[in-house]
Amino acid sequence: MPIDAIVFDKDGTLFDFANTWGAFGRSLVMRLTNNDETRAAALGDVIGYDLAQDRYVEDSIVIASTVEEIAEFMLPHVEGFTLTELIDTMNVEAAAATQAPAVPLKPFLEGLRQSGLKLGVATNDSEHPAMQHLASVGIQDHFDFIAGYDSGHGYKPGPGQLLAFAAHIGIDPSRIAMVGDSLHDLQAGRAAGMVTIGVLTGVAKTEALAPMADVVLPDIGHIPAWLERN
Structure with a gap:
């Protein structure tokens, strides 16, 4: 069936995950530990971030979770923050x-x-x-619909955001492709009844994405050629 619309994940899909969020991980754990490298490294271990390497492990909670979920997970390991303050800081x-x-x-x-x-x-x-990130590279206006976890449609791996996009543009989900770098993205796409496209600009490898993907591509730049063939 032809594809009439595409909904993209942001981190690891539109933006390369390692090159974008490696520095963020460092700045966050350093800020939350008052620049104490030993404590920062320990906090990094909690969230699956290797401070020495400036990179995330494959099962890091940061990769596909909401800010609120990450903050709740981190809260017992940081001092002097309420949950709301931690979310705001993040x-x-x-x-x-x-x-x-x-x-x-x-x-x-x-x-x-x-x-x-x-x-x-x-x-x-x-x-x-999310809006700020898209605007920072001049692409916010290229999208017909943008939803975060707090936009009122739920969050992935639930299908709410994707179904809201389909309803907003008036296109059946079966004619929409969901593109993402994590199993959460592809599970959401499957749950919404969409075509699922995995990309390798996040942390997950092909073998992890393949079971939930109709195709796994190196990056989003390969999508137009794939669409032409299908």
Whole structure:
């Protein structure tokens, strides 16, 4: 069946995960431990972040969880923060994170739109930082729909964000592709009845994504050629 729309995950999909969030991980754990490297390394271990390597392990809670879930998980391991304060601190740090596009995003998205596709973003990030990230590289206006975990549609692996996108653009979910770098993304796509496309610009490897993906591609730049073949 032809694809009439695409909904993208943000982190690890539109933006390369390691190159974007490695520095964020360091700045966050250092800030939460008053720049104590020993405590920061220990806090990094809690969330699956290797401070020495500036990278996340494959099963890090940071990869596919919401800010609230991560904060709840971290709270027993930090001092002097309420849950609300911790969430606010994380959102401030996240909004300031410099984004590393997985491919040159403006021409990529403009090409998809010129071919008649409707485009959306469904992220487990908060809506406000997500908007800032997209705006920081000049692509916020390229999307017909943008939802964070706190936008009122639920969060992945639930299908709520994706079904809200389908309803917003008036296209049957079976004619929409969900693109993501994690099992949460692909599980959400399957639950919504969408085509699922895995990409390798996150932490997960092909073998982890393949069971839930109709196809696994190196990055989103390979999508137009795949669409032409299918």
